[in-house]
Amino acid sequence: MELDRDAWAALRDSTPLSLTEAELEVLRGTTDPTSMDDVRDIYLPLSRLLNLYVKATRQRHAAVRDFLGEDDRPAPFVIGVAGSVAVGKSTTARLLRSLLAQWPDHPNVELVSTDNFLYPNAALQERGIMNRKGFPESYDRRALVRFASEMKAGASQVELPVYSHLAYDILPGALQTVYRPDILIVEGINVLQPPLPGRLAVADFFDFSIYVDAKVEHIRSWYLDRFRELRRTAFSDPRSYFHSMAVSVEDEEALEFAKNAWRTINEVNLVENIRPTRARATLVLYKGEDHRVRRVRLRKT
Numbered sequence: 001m002e003l004d005r006d007a008w009a010a011l012r013d014s015t016p017l018s019l020t021e022a023e024l025e026v027l028r029g030t031t032d033p034t035s036m037d038d039v040r041d042i043y044l045p046l047s048r049l050l051n052l053y054v055k056a057t058r059q060r061h062a063a064v065r066d067f068l069g070e071d072d073r074p075a076p077f078v079i080g081v082a083g084s085v086a087v088g089k090s091t092t093a094r095l096l097r098s099l100l101a102q103w104p105d106h107p108n109v110e111l112v113s114t115d116n117f118l119y120p121n122a123a124l125q126e127r128g129i130m131n132r133k134g135f136p137e138s139y140d141r142r143a144l145v146r147f148a149s150e151m152k153a154g155a156s157q158v159e160l161p162v163y164s165h166l167a168y169d170i171l172p173g174a175l176q177t178v179y180r181p182d183i184l185i186v187e188g189i190n191v192l193q194p195p196l197p198g199r200l201a202v203a204d205f206f207d208f209s210i211y212v213d214a215k216v217e218h219i220r221s222w223y224l225d226r227f228r229e230l231r232r233t234a235f236s237d238p239r240s241y242f243h244s245m246a247v248s249v250e251d252e253e254a255l256e257f258a259k260n261a262w263r264t265i266n267e268v269n270l271v272e273n274i275r276p277t278r279a280r281a282t283l284v285l286y287k288g289e290d291h292r293v294r295r296v297r298l299r300k301t
Contacts, residue, residue: 001297001298001299001300002295002296002297002298003295003296003297003298004294004295005041005042005292005293005294005295005296008041008042008045008295008296009040009041009042009045010045011045011048011049012040012041012044012045012048013045013048015044015045015047015048016102017036017039017040017044018099018102019036019039019095019098019099021036023098024036024039024095027091027094027095027098028091029088029090029091029226030226030229030230030233030234031222031225031226031229032088032091032291033290033291034088034091034095034291038292038293039095039099041293042285042293042296043092043095043096043099044099046096046210046283047096047099047100047102047103049283049298050079050096050100050183050208051100051103051105051106053077053207053208054077054105054106054182054183055105057077057207058074058077061074061075062074072154073154073180075151075152075153075154076110076151076152076180076181076182076183076184077106077182077183077184077207077208078148078151078152078183078184078185078186078205078206078207078208079096079183079184079185079186079206079207079208079209079210080185080186080187080191080192080202080203080206080208080209080210080281081093081096081185081186081187081188081191081209081210081212082187082188082189082190082191082192082209082210082211082212082274082277082278082281083189083211083212083213083274084189084212084214084219084266084270084274084275085134085189085219085223085266085269085270086219086222086223086226086266087212087213087214087219087222087287088212088222088287088291089187089189089212090113090187092187092210092212092285093111093185093187094111096109096185097109097110097111097185100183105182106182106183107182108179108181108182108183109181109182109183109184109185110178110179110181110183110184110185111184111185111187112147112160112176112178112184112185112186112187113163113187113188114139114144114186114187114188114189114190114191114202115163115165115188116160116161116162116163116170116176117139117140117141117143117144117147117160117161118133118134118138118139118140118163118170119138119139119140119170120169120170120172121133121168121169121170124138131264131265132265132269133265134189134190134265134266134269135190135269135273136190136193136273139190141196141199141201141202143160143161144202145199145200145201145202145204145205147160147178148186148202148205149200149205151178151180151184151205152205154180155180156179156180157177157178157179157180158177158178159175159176159177159178160175160176160178161174161175161176162174162175162176165234166234166237166239166240166241167239167240167241168240168241168242169241186202186206189269189274190273190274190277191203191206191209192209192211192277192278192280192281193273193277194277194280203280208282208283209280209281209282209283210281210282210283210284210285211277211278211280211281211283211284211285212284212285212287213275213278213284213285213286213287214286214287214288214291215289216267216270216271218287218288218289219270220262220267221289222291223258223262223266224255224258224259224262227254227255227258228255230242231245231246231254232246245257281299282298282299283296283297283298283299284296284297
């Protein structure tokens with residue numbers, strides 16, 4: 001079922017707007033122009049839909065627990081958020097975390113990025129796939145599936161590695177502890193990948209999944225805009241893996257580096273691996289050139 005922006009916005013019903021402009025500013029990604037209008041028109045209706053899904057899923061799980069004579073706490077409701085680099089999926093995930101936590105019956109919402117399950121750079125270099133970072137084979141898929149499985153099994157807490165975008169690597173010895181949430185959001189470019197033969201994929205544990213979509217040429221433009229802004233901000237930090245891009249490389253050369261990275265890595269990954277998973281999503285958000293969601297496609301069954 002496909003709805004335009006106005007038709008989707010009408011489905012907000014009476015869902016209250018609990019987010020402030022200051023809070024939205026914190027949640028937005030670099031150069032992401034998501035506005036309060038977007039929150040009202042797109043994310044509040046989505047929050048309402050997800051709340052209904054959570055309630056229905058809990059009722060189904062309660063029926064199974066009654067049948068088995070169990071009285072343990074229900075497993076987390078798991079949401080996957082997928083899409084290309086620079087398309088705005090991280091902002092979508094953070095917004096949903098904030099909005100869903102406002103509902104009184106599921107206040108504990110956790111967000112985990114699959115970047116935490118990338119192999120360390122040393123391992124990628126050893127395997128000769130450093131230039132394919134972000135491709136499916138650059139992730140420790142077994143560890144990611146194990147994490148999702150333990151969460152769904154009701155583990156009280158699970159530890160996972162920590163990825164630093166500043167260091168562009170997994171931080172040695174650093175761990176993130178995820179305590180059993182009401183809702184778990186798993187965000188990443190490849191979270192909707194189908195399983196390898198005879199194995200499970202992380203998407204097998206999702207109760208709902210979202211794909212953030214846009215035309216390739218628009219995402220490329222957003223990627224380059226973000227690169228320019230990062231050169232001015234994050235890359236200027238001496239601890240940044242890309243510090244030389246801010247201090248030792250001329251503007252034109254740096255931009256050529258970004259264009260090449262998009263053309264040979266990110267666009268290839270998008271076309272070959274990420275976009276083909278779009279059909280697996282429960283809901284697709286289609287963005288226009290201005291980053292505003294124009295259409296929403298919802299799988300009804």
